[in-house]
Amino acid sequence: MAKVLVLGEIRQGELRNVSFEAIAAAKQVANGGEVVGILLGANAASLANRMIHYGADRVLVSEHSDLHAYTPDGYTQAIMQVVEVEKPEGLILGHTSIGKDLSPRIAAKLKSGLISDAVSLDVTGDDVVFTRPIYSGKAFEKKLVTDGLIFATIRPNNIEPLEKEESRIGEVTMVDLEIKNLRTIIKEVVRKTTSGVDLSEAKIIVSGGRGVKSKDGFKVLQELADALGGAVGASRGACDADFCDYSMQIGQTGKVVTPDLYIACGISGAIQHIAGMSNSKVIVAINKDPEANIFSIADYGIVGDLFEVVPLLVEEFKSI
Ligand code: FAD
Secondary structure, rough: OOOOEEOOOEEEEEEHHHHHHHHHHHHHHOOEEEEEEEOOOOOOHHHHHHHOOOOOOOOOEOOOOHOOOOHHHHHHHHHHHHHHHHHEEEEEEEEHHHHHHHHHHHHHOOOOOEEEEOOOOOOOOOEEEEEEEOOOOOOEEEEEOOOEEEEEEEOOOOOOOOOOOOOOOOOOOOOOOOOOOOOOOOOOOOOOOOOOOOOOOOOEEEEEEEOOOOOOOOHHHHHHHHHHHOOOEEOOOHHOOOOOOOHHHEOOOEEEEOOOOOEEEOOOOOOHHHHHHOOEEHHHHHHHHOHHHHHHOEEEEEEEEEHHHHHHHHHHHHHO
């Protein structure tokens, strides 16, 4: 039995889903022990009960004004202080832009190991084994933690959150943290207005490549994504051609996604693109070239012109 800390991630006043997935992973690691949530930021206290409903036993909250926006040194100081007091056996973060930035800093300060980007875990007795992709998703390795803190980041959309139980109760404690000598002060956060669903947590992604041909071409993909309640992604080819923003890029140098359904439209299937989406549960490829590499990893392939196929799909899904 272990005590495991979990960082809840707040984005635009809401807890990100990966926080609930991290709680589920922490529950496994705790193996009957205690899962303690950490929430940092403005109005964090109002979200604490949601962590409890998803399985946290108690939640520590700081609404310190220097933690309203993520800064590497602010969050590192906060987590280090919590770790010092709580002395956990485990620590789980989401493998998000925050988790990727924060986890190595904390691991270095704690002189601990770190298993990054885990997609699943198995607990047998005291053995905790994490599985993580290597070689751009072409293979998986298993890591057994033999000593010290069990510290991992988990890839969004891979570990099933626990069932939400609103009747669950737990202690919520406001903690007094000392944040000092910040090297970065966030004055203002200006968000790009992206419509709809967050790409890294989307269950359905409609993705476009150079075959989409223009910014306007992406409108039909957006229509399909809207009809399915999904998000729009892109290949680097499409981003380089200025059809869409780099925040939509999926692949080795873009976002790594694991949706339930990935629809690749006019994407050839370069190895660097596949690195970011090959673990999607179901892959559908639409390409007019029957030899396109994307078909080699697709569960379903449609050889055809995306400008004919996608509007038909939109019509079909809208009628359901
Ligand atoms: P293309 O390869 O040009 O393919 C376009 C496809 O559209 C073709 O298969 C064509 O048959 C099809 N098509 C054309 N018209 C239609 C139509 N009307 N209907 C249906 N199909 C049509 N790429 C990424 O995506 N993500 C990354 O993170 C990434 N990182 C990289 C990192 C490095 C270091 C390098 C060197 C490259 C990286 N790339 C990345 C680029 C990658 O190698 C490819 O160049 C890129 O993925 C190609 O994009 P694409 O498939 O959209 O374009």
